Amino acid sequence: xxxxxxxxxxxxxxxxxxxxxxxxxxxxxxxxxxxxxxxxxxxxxxxxxxxxxxxxxxxxxxxxxxxxxxxxxxxxxxxxxxxxxxxxxxxxxxxxxxxxxxxxxxxxxxxxxxxxxxxxxxxxxxxxxxxxxxxxxxxxxxxxxxxxxxxxxxxxxxxxxxxxxxxxxxxxxxxxxxxxxxxxxxxxxxxxxxxxxxxxxxxxxxxxxxxxxxxxxxxxxxxxxxxxxxxxxxxxxxxxxxxxxxxxxx
Amino acid sequence: xxxxxxxxxxxxxxxxxxxxxxxxxxxxxxxxxxxxxxxxxxxxxxxxxxxxxxxxxxxxxxxxxxxxxxxxxxxxxxxxxxxxxxxxxxxxxxxxxxxxxxxxxxxxxxxxxxxxxxxxxxxxxxxxxxxxxxxxxxxxxxxxxxxxxxxxxxxxxxxxxxxxxxxxxxxxxxxxxxxxxxxxxxxxxxxxxxxxxxxxxxxxxxxxxxxxxxxxxxxxxxxxxxxxxxxxxxxxxxxxxxxxxxxxxxxxxxxxxxxxxxxxxxxxxxxxxxxxxxxxxxxxxxxxxxxxxxxxxxxxxxxxxxxxxxxxxxxxxxxxxxxxxxxxxxxxxxxxxxxxxxxxxxxxx
Amino acid sequence: xxxxxxxxxxxxxxxxxxxxxxxxxxxxxxxxxxxxxxxxxxxxxxxxxxxxxxxxxxxxxxxxxxxxxxxxxxxxxxxxxxxxxxxxxxxxxxxxxxxxxxxxxxxxxxxxxxxxxxxxxxxxxxxxxxxxxxxxxxxxxxxxxxxxxxxxxxxxxxxxxxxxxxxxxxxxxxxxxxxxxxxxxxxxxxxxxxxxxxxxxxxxxxxxxxxxxxxxxxxxxxxxxxxxxxxxxxxxxxxxxxxxxxxxxxxxxx
Numbered sequence: 002x003x004x005x006x007x008x009x010x011x012x013x014x015x016x017x018x019x020x021x022x023x024x025x026x027x028x029x030x031x032x033x034x035x036x037x038x039x040x041x042x043x044x045x046x047x048x049x050x051x052x053x054x055x056x057x058x059x060x061x062x063x064x065x066x067x068x069x070x071x072x073x074x075x076x077x078x079x080x081x082x083x084x085x086x087x088x089x090x091x092x093x094x095x096x097x098x099x100x101x102x103x104x105x106x107x108x109x110x111x112x113x114x115x116x117x118x119x120x121x122x123x124x125x126x127x128x129x130x131x132x133x134x135x136x137x138x139x140x141x142x143x144x145x146x147x148x149x150x151x152x153x154x155x156x157x158x159x160x161x162x163x164x165x166x167x168x169x170x171x172x173x174x175x176x177x178x179x180x181x182x183x184x185x186x187x188x189x190x191x192x193x194x195x196x197x198x199x200x201x202x203x204x205x206x207x208x209x210x211x212x213x214x215x216x217x218x219x220x221x222x223x224x225x226x227x228x229x230x231x232x233x234x235x236x237x238x239x240x241x242x243x244x245x246x247x248x249x250x251x
Numbered sequence: 252x253x254x255x256x257x258x259x260x261x262x263x264x265x266x267x268x269x270x271x272x273x274x275x276x277x278x279x280x281x282x283x284x285x286x287x288x289x290x291x292x293x294x295x296x297x298x299x300x301x302x303x304x305x306x307x308x309x310x311x312x313x314x315x316x317x318x319x320x321x322x323x324x325x326x327x328x329x330x331x332x333x334x335x336x337x338x339x340x341x342x343x344x345x346x347x348x349x350x351x352x353x354x355x356x357x358x359x360x361x362x363x364x365x366x367x368x369x370x371x372x373x374x375x376x377x378x379x380x381x382x383x384x385x386x387x388x389x390x391x392x393x394x395x396x397x398x399x400x401x402x403x404x405x406x407x408x409x410x411x412x413x414x415x416x417x418x419x420x421x422x423x424x425x426x427x428x429x430x431x432x433x434x435x436x437x438x439x440x441x442x443x444x445x446x447x448x449x450x451x452x453x454x455x456x457x458x459x460x461x462x463x464x465x466x467x468x469x470x471x472x473x474x475x476x477x478x479x480x481x482x483x484x485x486x487x488x489x490x491x492x493x494x495x496x497x498x499x500x501x502x503x504x505x506x507x508x509x510x511x512x513x514x515x516x517x518x519x520x521x522x523x524x525x526x527x528x529x530x531x532x533x534x535x536x537x538x539x540x541x542x543x544x545x546x547x548x549x550x551x552x553x554x555x556x557x558x559x560x561x562x563x564x565x566x567x568x569x570x571x572x573x574x575x576x577x578x579x580x581x582x583x584x585x586x587x588x589x590x591x592x593x594x595x596x597x598x599x600x
Numbered sequence: 601x602x603x604x605x606x607x608x609x610x611x612x613x614x615x616x617x618x619x620x621x622x623x624x625x626x627x628x629x630x631x632x633x634x635x636x637x638x639x640x641x642x643x644x645x646x647x648x649x650x651x652x653x654x655x656x657x658x659x660x661x662x663x664x665x666x667x668x669x670x671x672x673x674x675x676x677x678x679x680x681x682x683x684x685x686x687x688x689x690x691x692x693x694x695x696x697x698x699x700x701x702x703x704x705x706x707x708x709x710x711x712x713x714x715x716x717x718x719x720x721x722x723x724x725x726x727x728x729x730x731x732x733x734x735x736x737x738x739x740x741x742x743x744x745x746x747x748x749x750x751x752x753x754x755x756x757x758x759x760x761x762x763x764x765x766x767x768x769x770x771x772x773x774x775x776x777x778x779x780x781x782x783x784x785x786x787x788x789x790x791x792x793x794x795x796x797x798x799x800x801x802x803x804x805x806x807x808x809x810x811x812x813x814x815x816x817x818x819x820x821x822x823x824x825x826x827x828x829x830x831x832x833x834x835x836x837x838x839x840x841x842x843x844x845x846x847x848x849x850x851x852x853x854x
Contacts, residue, residue, distance in 0.1 A: 019458055020456070020457075020458045053809065056812075056813050058809045058812055058813060079815065079817065082812065082813055082814065082815050083815060085813070086813075087810075087813040089806065089809075089810055091806070093758075093761055093803075094803060094806040094807055094809075094810050095810045097292065097754065097757060097758075097807045097810060097811065098757070099732075099733040099736075099753065099756070099757060100733065102823075103823050103824065106821075106823045107811070107814055107816075107821065107823075108814035108815055110821035110823055111814060111815030111816055111817065111821055112815055119823075139733075141757075141760055141761070155814065156814070159814060159815070255675060255678045255712065255715075255716035255719060255720065256633050256636065256637055256715045256716050256718070256719030256720075257636075257637055257711055257712045257713075257714065257715025257716045257719065258678075258712055258716070260637070261634065261637055261638050264634075264637065275745075275748065276745070279745055279747050279748065283747070287818070288808075288816065288817070288818035289804070289805075289808045290747060290751070291747060291750035291751055291753075291754055291820065292754050292804050292807040292808045292811065293801070293804040293805070293808065294751040294754075295750070295751045295752070295753065295754020295755045295757070295758065295804070296754060296755075296758055296762075296800045296801065296803055296804030296807065297797075297800060297801065297804065298751060298752075298754075298755040299754075299755045299758045299759045299761075299762045299800060300762060300796060300797050300800035300801075302755065302759060302762075303759070303762045303763055303766050303796060303800075304793050304796065304797075306763075306766070307766070307789060307792070307793055308780075309780070309786050309789055309790075319793070328797060328801075329801075336748070336751060337751070339748075340748065340751045340752045340755055341755070343748075343752060344752055344755060344756065346723065347626075347723065347726065347727065347735060347739075348609060348727050348732060348735065348756075349609065349674065349727070350671060350672075350674055350720045350723035350724045350727060351674050353633065353637075353715075353716060353719045353720075354629065354630050354633040354719060354722075354723060355630075355633045355634050355637045355719065418708055418711050418712065419685045419689065419705065419708035419709075419711075419712065420685075420689045420690050420691050420702065420704035420705055420707075420708055421685065421688055421689055421690065421705075421708075422690050425688065443786065444786065444789075444790055444793070447786060447787050447790030447791075447793075447794075448790045448793045448794045448797065449794075450790070450794075451790055451791045451793070451794030451795070452794040452797055452798060454794075455794070455795075455798060456798050456801075459797075459798060459801050
């Protein structure tokens with residue numbers, strides 16, 4: 002990895018889906034190594050589409066994406082996908098193998114790991130999300146919160162440069178939500194968290210990007226962005242009823 | 252309805268098994284060409300959809316309901332190769348996990364319900380849509396006819412297999428009439444449901460319907476100076492065509508299968524006739540049945556039946572010959588058209 | 601389709617039958633079905649022997665008779681069909697309870713009923729003693745095309761998810777007073793089927809994306825492997841071998 006390069010650089014990125022809908026209209030952003038950044042925006046702002054470009058699932062119609070200095074191109078895909086760990090919104094999409102063990106092993110096995118080394122990676126990743134006990138269970142027998150944690154483990158097992166989470170707090174009950182926050186805080190990787198859960202962003206991320214109608218509309222400290230009522234209203238973002246941004250970091 | 256064990260004798264079961272395996276092998280390659288590394292998850296999810304759709308009961312008339320078989324629907328939605336794979340996997344899972352359909356009848360079931368319905372449905376669909384203007388109405392009408400034809404076609408093949416190695420002494424004429432008649436009705440329901448389902452998918456995600464693809468749009472950049480048009484989005488895969496080769500290979504396999512089984516019977520038939528001639532006593536009733544049912548027999552009663560049924564058989568054979576001749580003409584025409592098409596790189600394989 | 605219950609067919613237990621490697625069981629059951637179909641139908645005793653063999657397996661696997669009988673309901677449509685054959689069959693007629701029945705038809709009905717029932721029970725025992733996941737691994741070991749096995753794996757993984765969506769759609773329809781009475785309601789159901797297809801297809805795409813993002817390059821890695829010893833094969837082979845001997849004896853006494 003090129004030392005000194007930011008974890009993620011996106012420039013002038015535009016994209017339209019095969020059905021003709023254009024979702025991205027020129028996205029620019031940079032995330033430094035070790036940062037935890039929230040990507041905020043209402044439904045349909047293009048957040049998920051942007052995420053799909055970060056590891057080359059979607060091919061840029063225009064513009065470039067670089068991960069730790071390595072451009073996302075057809076010939077770099079294998080390395081890019083090791084570096085970018087994507088956690089999907091619906092854990093049922095992510096957990097496609099018949100058992101938790103096989104699912105967490107899928108990524109590292111694709112990197113060529115086998116035997117004891119593979120087993121160590123699987124156990125290690127499950128340990129970090131507190132799901133080691135579920136190693137031999139089928140994913141559909143787990144609760145939603147447990148499935149989301151296993152989904153995080155499937156990506157951690159690949160030891161990524163940057164962890165990208167799509168709506169990590171959606172559909173979680175308050176306890177699962179807090180547990181996931183603790184897990185994310187304990188990890189020592191760059192994190193990009195896509196969400197419209199503003200308190201969660203404030204809790205976990207120093208910096209936020211606001212995405213609206215296919216472009217980055219604002220970029221700054223989460224605290225300042227969330228205190229700007231006009232900005233929030235302009236981009237259909239709302240704090241929950243009764244929630245006020247605390248004056249000092251807790 | 253899934254054929255259970257014991258309905259067909261061993262030679263036909265094995266023959267149909269070989270044919271089904273060859274057909275599935277062709278489709279594995281075909282689907283891989285179309286879907287590439289997406290084959291496993293996409294076909295798996297579509298197979299799960301078909302399994303679920305078969306459980307959706309459509310009311311037909313007071314008290315009765317029908318459900319989808321899904322071969323033609325799958326072919327129209329995801330293409331013939333993937334469709335055969337999906338239905339075949341559904342049948343395998345039903346056979347091994349749910350004890351639905353005999354394990355020795357898997358070849359027959361896959362041949363009838365996966366291969367015949369999907370391939371016939373797709374061929375009819377293409378035949379209609381290639382000439383007509385490509386509007387939603389055309390696609391829906393073509394779906395109706397394709398699904399309608401696919402079901403009695405499977406029934407016809409069932410009748411042919413029954414002629415070769417059915418274990419029940421029912422007149423072939425009445426089998427053909429009953430199967431054809433009932434399945435024409437079922438086909439109407441299948442056509443109706445298929446057309447409605449295709450129509451509802453076309454309304455929401457036309458890009459998902461196989462063959463109704465191929466649009467490119469330009470992109471807009473929202474910059475400080477206003478909107479700027481840039482190059483087109485990534486080009487889409489052109490709608491794939493069903494190749495001539497797999498159809499010919501499949502046809503040849505059917506021919507070989509039929510020829511093999513028929514000659515098998517023909518060569519052993521004299522023994523059967525001898526046996527009938529020898530056993531004219533009280534045991535005449537039992538012994539021919541013994542023979543009929545075994546793996547290496549089945550000719551004595553058949554021999555008698557064949558004479559008695561020859562008139563009815565002639566009709567079915569006539570139908571089969573007509574279909575073969577019509578198919579031949581169709582392929583020749585297609586071939587010539589492909590010949591002219593070959594000038595353009597897009598249609599070159 | 602009780603919610604949350606995936607494969608009610610499988611009955612977890614720890615018996616010699618459960619412990620057999622899946623590939624041995626699969627091959628044994630298929631071979632057994634072939635030999636049963638090849639048995640001449642006049643030899644009633646041969647089918648009794650086959651039934652006893654299955655009963656022995658059921659006892660060894662501790663699968664209760666009630667479970668097997670309940671699951672046999674799957675063959676009811678064909679039982680009805682088989683019962684109709686003597687009525688419409690050709691050949692010599694016999695009088696039974698005032699009905700004129702075809703004698704060959706009676707034989708045919710018996711033939712289908714006996715063989716179909718033995719086949720169904722064998723399949724039920726296989727499914728009851730083999731975890732679905734193991735069944736698929738066994739199929740792969742038996743050299744079924746890997747792609748086909750993978751398709752079946754994905755299908756089984758997502759069957760519940762899709763059936764659950766279907767159930768929710770039905771509840772949504774019914775909670776708004778929808779009742780499917782006749783053909784006029786079919787368009788509504790077809791819309792559900794269409795929506796179900798779109799959801800299944802889109803999930804397929806998302807699953808593929810999830811696979812790609814974890815380094816999938818077109819080959820599924822083999823993570824679990826199961827091997828069978830000669831003893832396993834010998835043990836599983838007893839069922840089809842005894843059925844084969846039965847069929848041979850039945851033939852030789854013709």
